[in-house]
Amino acid sequence: xxxxxxxxxxxxxxxxxxxMAAGTQTPADSGAGIAAAASDxxxxxxxxxxxxxxxxxxxxxxxxxLAQVPGxxxxxxxxxxxxxxxxxxxxxxxxxxxxSVDTGVAKRDEHLKSPDFFDAAKYPGMRFVSQRITSKGGNxxxxxxxxxxxxxxxxxxxxxxxxxxxPSPMEQGKQLAGFEAHFSINMLEYHVSDGKxxxxxxxxxxxxxxINLEMLR
Numbered sequence: 001x002x003x004x005x006x007x008x009x010x011x012x013x014x015x016x017x018x019x020m021a022a023g024t025q026t027p028a029d030s031g032a033g034i035a036a037a038a039s040d041x042x043x044x045x046x047x048x049x050x051x052x053x054x055x056x057x058x059x060x061x062x063x064x065x066l067a068q069v070p071g072x073x074x075x076x077x078x079x080x081x082x083x084x085x086x087x088x089x090x091x092x093x094x095x096x097x098x099x100s101v102d103t104g105v106a107k108r109d110e111h112l113k114s115p116d117f118f119d120a121a122k123y124p125g126m127r128f129v130s131q132r133i134t135s136k137g138g139n140x141x142x143x144x145x146x147x148x149x150x151x152x153x154x155x156x157x158x159x160x161x162x163x164x165x166x167p168s169p170m171e172q173g174k175q176l177a178g179f180e181a182h183f184s185i186n187m188l189e190y191h192v193s194d195g196k197x198x199x200x201x202x203x204x205x206x207x208x209x210x211i212n213l214e215m216l217r
Contacts, residue, residue, distance in 0.1 A: 046083035046090040049177050049215035051076070056213045058096060062187075063204030071112075075100035078127075080215060082177070084135070084162060092130040092143050092158075099124065117192050123150045128158065139164070149190035158183055160211075174216050181211040 058073045078094030098120040101112050113120040130145035136159070143158045163178030188195055188205045197203040 044086065044089050046081040046086045047217055049080045049082060049217050051080075052176075052214045052216050056215075057211070059210045059212075061208040061210070063206070065202060068208075069103065071101060071103035073097065073100050074102055080179075080213075082133070082162070082179075084139075084141075087133050087135065087141075090130075090133045092128060092133070092145065095125045095127045097125055116194075119150060126150075128156075130158075131155075147185070147190075149192060152190045154189065156183075156185070168216060171216065177215045177217075179211070179213040179215070182209070184208050 056076075058076055059070060060072070061068045061070050063069075073096045075097035076094060077097075078092070080092050080094065082090045082092075098118045099113055101109055101118070101120075103109055103112070112118055115122075126147070126149040128143075128145055128147050130143040132145075133141055133143050135141055139162045141160055141162060143160060145156065145158065146153050147156050147158075158181060160179055160181035163180065165175055165177045168174040168176040185207050186205050187193055187207050188198070193203065193205075195205075198205050
């Protein structure tokens with residue numbers, strides 16, 4: 001039964017990748033709870049930040065019968081541009097390699113990559129592309145954009161926290177930025193599983209995603 005124990009997305013990401021539990025698959029309401037501290041107008045591109053892989057993670061959690069089972073994606077890429085003073089020029093375009101899934105159980109990982117779940121040979125990546133980034137106040141933000149998994153693309157709101165920037169104490173002359181995100185998706189809405197494992201009571205249908213990023217420029 002180990003091969004049936006987990007199914008999931010990504011973030012991600014995180015973000016991916018990322019960047020990045022309040023995500024939703026419902027269309028964004030332009031006035032619902034988001035302080036429009038920045039307009040939709042695109043300004044000059046904000047600075048681009050590069051992933052620092054040893055200090056980044058794209059994690060997920062799925063309920064198996066009773067307990068939550070964790071996993072992660074180890075490979076992701078993309079472009080993250082962010083400046084809190086230039087949200088119009090900020091953007092996220094991140095892809096996650098579905099074949100990089102790692103739950104700590106090789107047999108389960110192979111099952112996840114199969115057509116029962118990710119069908120990674122046919123759909124090798126999931127991708128998030130932001131359409132706008134807005135402020136909720138303080139260091140809290142929402143990236144509204146399109147999440148594509150397998151043959152499904154949905155507009156979501158991806159909340160994230162900016163942990164600030166500082167000079168890197170490890171790499172002289174470089175700036176360091178930190179981000180974290182917590183959100184959830186319904187795997188069945190993205191055709192990750194046809195529902196048979198949920199009907200058996202083996203799996204839940206909600207995937208909780210946690211993204212932690214340190215980025216450099």
